[in-house]
Amino acid sequence: xxxxxxxxxxxxxxxxxxxxxxxxAPEMGEIEVTLDAVAICHSDISYAEGAWGGTLPAVYGxxxxxxxxxxxAGVNGLAEGDPVVVTLIRACGECPSCGGGRPTGCETxxxxxxxxxxxxxxxxxxxxxxxxxxxxxxxxHHSQVVKMPEDMxxxxxxxxxCGVITGIGAVVNAAGLRAGQDVVVIGAGxxxxxxxxxxxxxxxxxxxxxxxxxxKLEDARAFGATDGVLATEAKPWRAAxxxxxxxxxxxxxxxxxxxxxxxxxxxxAGGGRVIMVGMPHSGAASSYEPANFAAAGQGMIGSxxxxxxxxxxxxxxxxxxxxGRLKLDELISNRWSLDQINEAFADTKTGGARRNVIxxx
Numbered sequence: 001x002x003x004x005x006x007x008x009x010x011x012x013x014x015x016x017x018x019x020x021x022x023x024x025a026p027e028m029g030e031i032e033v034t035l036d037a038v039a040i041c042h043s044d045i046s047y048a049e050g051a052w053g054g055t056l057p058a059v060y061g062x063x064x065x066x067x068x069x070x071x072x073a074g075v076n077g078l079a080e081g082d083p084v085v086v087t088l089i090r091a092c093g094e095c096p097s098c099g100g101g102r103p104t105g106c107e108t109x110x111x112x113x114x115x116x117x118x119x120x121x122x123x124x125x126x127x128x129x130x131x132x133x134x135x136x137x138x139x140x141h142h143s144q145v146v147k148m149p150e151d152m153x154x155x156x157x158x159x160x161x162c163g164v165i166t167g168i169g170a171v172v173n174a175a176g177l178r179a180g181q182d183v184v185v186i187g188a189g190x191x192x193x194x195x196x197x198x199x200x201x202x203x204x205x206x207x208x209x210x211x212x213x214x215x216k217l218e219d220a221r222a223f224g225a226t227d228g229v230l231a232t233e234a235k236p237w238r239a240a241x242x243x244x245x246x247x248x249x250x251x252x253x254x255x256x257x258x259x260x261x262x263x264x265x266x267x268x269a270g271g272g273r274v275i276m277v278g279m280p281h282s283g284a285a286s287s288y289e290p291a292n293f294a295a296a297g298q299g300m301i302g303s304x305x306x307x308x309x310x311x312x313x314x315x316x317x318x319x320x321x322x323x324g325r326l327k328l329d330e331l332i333s334n335r336w337s338l339d340q341i342n343e344a345f346a347d348t349k350t351g352g353a354r355r356n357v358i359x360x361x
Contacts, residue, residue, distance in 0.1 A: 001022045001023070001024055001025075002022065002023045002024075002025075002137070003020050003021070003022060003023075003120065004020070004021060004022075004023050004135055004136040004137050005018060005019070005020060005021075005135065005136050005338060006018070006019065006020075006021045006059045006117070006132070006134060006135035006136070007059065007060075007061070007134040007135070007338060007341045008021065008057050008058070008059055008125070009047075009048050009056060009057060009058045009059070009060060010056060010057045011056065012048065012049055012050030012056070013048075013049050013050060015342045016048065016060075016134070016341055016342055016345070018338060018339055018341070019120075020120050021059070021117055021118065021119060021120065021125055021135070022117065022118045022119070022120055022122075023116055023117055023135075023137055023138075023139060024116045024117075024118075024139065025070060025072070025139070026070045026071065026072035026075075026116075026139050027072050027073070027116075028072055028073050028074050029072060029073075029074050029075060029141055029142055029143075030072040030075070030116070030139050030140065030141055030142065031068050031070060031071050031072060031075055031078055031139070031140065031141075031142050031145065032068070032069050032070030032071075032137060032138070032139050033064070033066045033067065033068055033069065033084060033086055033137065033138050033139075033140065033145065034066050034067055034069045034136065034137050034361075035064050035065070035066035035086070035133060035135070035136060035137060035138060035360045035361075036065055036066045036067070036154035036155075036158075036359070036360055036361045037064065037065050037066070037154040037155045037157070037158040037357050037358065037359055037360065038061045038063060038064040038065075038133045038134060038158055038357070038358045038360065039063035039064075039155075039158050039159055039161070039162070039163065039355050039356065039357045039358070040061075040063075040341075040344055040345065040348050040355070040356045040357070040358065041062065041063055041162050041163060041190070042189070042190070042256070042348065043062070043129075043162075043279070044060040044061060044062065044128075044134075045345055045348060045349060046256070046279070046281070047060050047128060047129075048060055048345070051281040051282065052281070052282050053282065054126065054128065055112065055113050055124070055126040056126065057119070057124075057125055057126065058112075058125070058126035058127075058128045058132075059117060059125065059126070059127060059128060059132035059133075059134055059135055060128045060129070060132070060133075060134055061128070061131060061132060061133030061134035061135065061358075062086075062087070062088040062128070062129040062130075062131040062133055062161065062162055063087075063133070063158050063159065063161040063162040063163065064085070064086040064131065064133035064138065064158050064161060065083070065084065065085050065086065065148065065154040065155075065157040065158035065161070066083070066084065066086065066137075066138075066154065066360075066361075067080075067081060067082065067083050067084070068080050068081065068082045068084060068145075069137070070139070075142045077142075078142060078145070078147070082147055083147065083148045083149075083150060083152070083154070083157075084145040084146060084147055084148060085145060085146045085148055085157050085158065085160050085161050085314060086131060086133060086138060086140060086144060086145050086158075086161060087131075087144050087145070087146070087161045087162065087165075087310055087314075088129040088130050088131050088144065088161070088162065088305075089103055089104055089106075089143075089144060089305060089308070089310055090106060090110060090130045090140070090141045090143055090144050091103035091106045091143040092106055092107075092108035092143075093143065094108070095107040095108050101309065102307065103143070103309060103310070104304045104305045104306075104307055104308060105304065110130050112126045112127045112128060112129075112130065112132075113126050115127035115130075115132075115139075116138075116139035117132055117135075117139075130144065131144070134338070134341060134358065136338075136360055144310075146160075146310050146311055146314040146315065148318060149318065149322070152318065152321075152322075153329075155332055155335065155357045155359065156321065156328040156329055156332070157318075157328075158357065159328050159331055159332070159355055159357075160314050160317055160318065160328070162305070163190040163191050163194055163331075163355060164194045164197075164317060164326075164328070164331075165305060165306045165308045165310070165313060165314065165317065166191050166194065166277065166303075166305050166306045167190075167191045167192065167193065167194025167195040167196075167197065167198055167252075167254065167277070167306065168194050168195070168197060168198035168201070168306060168313075168317065168326075169198070169303070169305065169306015169307055169308040169313060170195055170198065170252055170254075170275050170277050170303040170306050170307075171183075171195055171198030171199050171201075171202055171250070171252070171275075172198055172201075172202055172306075173303075173306055173307040173308060173313075174275050174301060174302075174303035174306065174307050175250045175252070175273060175275050175301075175303075177198075177199060177202045177204060177249070177250055178202075178203075179202065179203030179204070180203065180204075180205050181204055181205060181249035181250065182204065182205055182206045182207075182208075182244045182246065182247075182248050182249050182250075182269070183195075183199040183204045183206065183207045183208065183248055183249065183250050183251075183252065184208045184209075184210060184240050184244075184248040184250075184251045184252070184267045185199070185207065185208070185209050185210065185220070185225070185251075185252045185254060186210045186211075186231070186251065186252065186253045186254060186255060186260045186263075186264060186267075187210070187211060187253070187254040187255035187257075187260065187278060188209045188210075188211040188213075188216040188217060188219055188220040188225075188228075189216070189254065189255065189351070189354070190331065190353075190354055190355045191254040191277060191278070192209070192211070192220070192252070192254035192255070193219060193220065193223045193331065193354060194223075194331075195252045195254055195277070196209060196220055196223045196224045196225050197223050197224055197326060197327060199224065200223070200224030201320065201325065201326070205244075206226050206227065206243060206244045206245075207224055207225045207226050207227070208225065208226070208227045208228070208229060208240045208243050208244060208248070209221070209225040209227070209228045209229070210228075210229045210230075210231050210236055210240060210267075211228070211230070211231055212230070212231045212232055213351070213352075214228075214230065215352070216351075216352075217229075217230070219354065222330070223327060223330075226243070227240070227243035227244075229243070231260075235266075236263070237263065237266040237267045240267050241267070246269050247267060247268045247269030247270070247272055248267050248268055248269055248272055249269060249271070249272050249273070250272060250273050250274075250275055251264050251265075251267045251268055251272065251273070251274045251275065252275045252277055253274065253275070253276055253277055253278050254277045254278050255278040256278040256279045256280040256281070256284075257278065257280065258280050258284050258285070258286055260278070261274075261276070261280070261286040262286050262287075264300075265288060265292070265293070265298065265300075268296070268298050270296045270297055270298070271296070271297045271298065272296075272298050273298065273299045273300065273301060274298075274299070274300040274301075275300075275301060275302075275303050276300060276301065276302045276303065277303050288300075330354075331354045331355045332354070332355055332356075332357055333347075333352075333353035333354045333355060333356055334347065334353065334356050334357070335356075335357050335358075335359050336356060336357070336358050336359065337358070337359060338358055338360060340358075341358060344356045344358060
């Protein structure tokens with residue numbers, strides 16, 4: 001049993017506490033990864049604020065990269081020293097969802113209360129999202145990691161664990177966007193910028209970003225948006241349709257805000273789809289007239305983690321990055337130490353950061 005440092009949430013809505021925890025050795029099918037970098041996702045903040053409930057105390061964090069430093073029995077293709085991206089997508093490989101090629105929907109339950117981490121006195125410490133990566137090391141299932149090139153920077157690589165794959169995957173996997181189609185992306189934060197990148201890579205004709213901030217619309221243009229619309233306009237969907245000359249084939253809601261979901265169908269063309277990416281707090285609800293969807297042949301679909309298959313999609317994105325076609329370095333707003341995680345949380349909550357990254361080594 002190792003003793004490592006981690007940022008622990010003891011009470012929802014309160015600052016995380018940097019303290020010693022215990023980490024056991026990897027067991028059957030598991031690996032240990034010593035982390036170099038972990039990015040802060042808004043989902044981590046939502047969990048820490050109690051938006052979706054869960055067990056406490058807990059260690060959050062799920063966008064990580066580091067090197068394998070331990071390999072359990074039954075693991076093939078990974079060895080100590082391998083650099084890897086660590087994701088929260090844990091796939092059993094046996095359930096109907098995994099067998100159907102949708103590992104993001106794996107139906108095998110994970111008991112985060114009885115995982116590889118405990119308090120130093122042996123008490124329950126929840127490993128959130130099967131990762132618990134706001135820590136010096138993690139022990140995770142081998143299905144959660146993807147090897148990365150030796151020369152790829154860890155801070156750039158960790159972004160591929162969630163925000164990038166969620167945004168790009170929503171476009172190429174969930175929406176199946178075709179070249180020449182028109183797109184609206186509501187929210188130009190970390191996930192939204194990657195949905196914009198995904199639409200650019202997929203060959204969208206027009207990519208309209210919608211956000212509350214003019215500065216974030218400028219960010220959106222730098223990542224590939226052809227047009228920007230302020231969400232503060234009285235009827236922003238009219239400006240978006242004017243920019244496209246029609247409604248959108250796909251509208252990506254990348255923020256967890258109910259008003260954004262309420263307005264999303266107004267941007268659609270006939271036959272278009274709203275892709276639901278951002279996650280509002282539990283209990284939040286929107287309402288729609290089903291007749292409007294039926295008459296126009298429109299629809300709404302959810303996209304969990306971009307519906308990615310990590311061993312297919314992450315290497316593809318790594319190659320795009322190596323070619324200069326995918327922006328990763330530009331997504332990093334600031335780098336922080338683990339001791340500064342509460343300041344990094346606060347900076348992320350202002351809405352101005354693209355991605356804050358905790359550097360652990």
